[in-house]
Amino acid sequence: MNDTYLGIDLGGSNISAALMSSEGKLLCLEKIETQARQGPAAVIRRLIELARSLQSGEKTSGFKIRAMGIGVPGILCLENGLVRFSPNLPGWKNIQLLKPLQDELKIPVIMDNDANVAAFGEKWQGAGRKYQHMVMFTLGTGVGGGIIFKGHILHGHCDAAGELGHITVLPDGPRCACGNRGCLEAMSSGTAIAREGQALLKNGHRGVLERLSRQNGGVTAKLVFQAARQGDAKAHRIVEKAGQYLGIGIANVINLLNPEAVVLGGGVASAGEILLSPVRREVRKRALKELSACTKIHAAKLGERAGVFGAVGIAVQAFAPVRRGPERRSWGRT
């Protein structure tokens, strides 16, 4: 019977699940709605049902699910298996998640913050495969991320390390959702880029962005990138600025942690070179040469699957029997 591992990515809108081998071979991928409004008990029930439906394939398909990993949005207490608070899941306040999953599914379960888990996914099966020290920035509506140190997620004292979106990159910058000013999230997230694009139009800008905005019923970060690529100089300046501040954040991380690689994921990062080129320029300017020389900057590879792959990955790392061999050494346990 083939050992497999179950990974679940619990999001505010959807729950994704994957079954994979310990080497990262994908056997099955599922997605259901979270229906988060029904509250914690209902969501936990849906998680259990989803996992059970996958377990039910064990007999017919000749595999055995050995363990499960789950990525959860919010602040967790890993030691107690508790979700302390989740901004995306209404009613989740000090909710015990680990115990009901283990009790019902009768397999070992490990949980972690969803951004950490996505970073681990890229480390395990994506752009970070070769690296033991890796930092991932996920640039979407907000900016999140995770730090991989010696092949493992770095958690910090109360399991809350890796809040990469809340590095201050401009002390008097715009207000961030967290209350601070000039956080990386307030400068380089999709929301920030769209906000700058909207401000441009409000100030009477008449370039490509204005046309795209009319055609699409509003400004998004994606349209700002598109306008920049089509020669709108002011839209281009917005992208460059977002890249510069992202570069400051990355340079800070390099000077602090001396990682082998920085991986950039999320919708904003998929803009490609138009964003990455100012990022690299700023990193070269600001990080110490000895450090930036040994840090590679890569685009993420797994896209939205990083979370669910990472959830499998943490289960494999925690529960799969350790094999001594080059394949194993290549990604962890140093």
Added chain:
Amino acid sequence: MNDTYLGIDLGGSNISAALMSSEGKLLCLEKIETQARQGPAAVIRRLIELARSLQSGEKTSGFKIRAMGIGVPGILCLENGLVRFSPNLPGWKNIQLLKPLQDELKIPVIMDNDANVAAFGEKWQGAGRKYQHMVMFTLGTGVGGGIIFKGHILHGHCDAAGELGHITVLPDGPRCACGNRGCLEAMSSGTAIAREGQALLKNGHRGVLERLSRQNGGVTAKLVFQAARQGDAKAHRIVEKAGQYLGIGIANVINLLNPEAVVLGGGVASAGEILLSPVRREVRKRALKELSACTKIHAAKLGERAGVFGAVGIAVQAFAPVRRGPERRSWGRT
């Protein structure tokens, strides 16, 4: 025969050495001049002579030196025992340090960057004793520091992590010695505070600072603190600004690493509450509440001894037999 451990703090001006027990009992403290201008071979010879003179006490005093730790200023390659480059030691470029020490002294030797070692000293015997995750900022002429993670120094990919002085805290700020603009070192070091004081006088300031400057033949950071304490509002504003930018650096570190404690050492930190109060205010404003709530900010305890104590500490951590007991568990090897 009592096991003891030798620690050496190699500085640009002085070499300090300490003999301590594995529990941190100090037996002997020595200091000689580095005479760095004589070059690497001569300095290594002096290190060996100093260590041998301490070893020569073994027979008469009934102790045995089991291992040695040494803190070295500069960029090291730990795996090879190499000093890649040291700005404070002329001629040190790819100099093998570990091998001659081990060969001549016939004991195991461990080396590390001096700022990391000082941080470890505070962790082992100073303000960080209770903490497994700790970050130390050393605020002197420059700003250095070290990160302690799970009771061990965090090194990063090429042994260069922990460059806390080179976090960008003001993107368009003054030029730093490293070439970047607005590094923490360019805003909150003793040099930066003195520079601001000098600029004040140059602009015709006539407060307490001007009088102190005349009496002492120039402005130093210490005099700026003194003037601020004696009611010079503009000098006070300089201190407050240095504290604010230090607070930004600390908030960034908290949001990234979620440490249990931040320890502030060096001459600037000894200014006390006049500096710490704006630091704390800024951290409260900028770090995520869930994270700052679990991070304590302490003044360092060991002063200049942090380096040499830390050098003993890394030797104890690397080479002392592991004891199972509460005393041991309290500071490492988790």
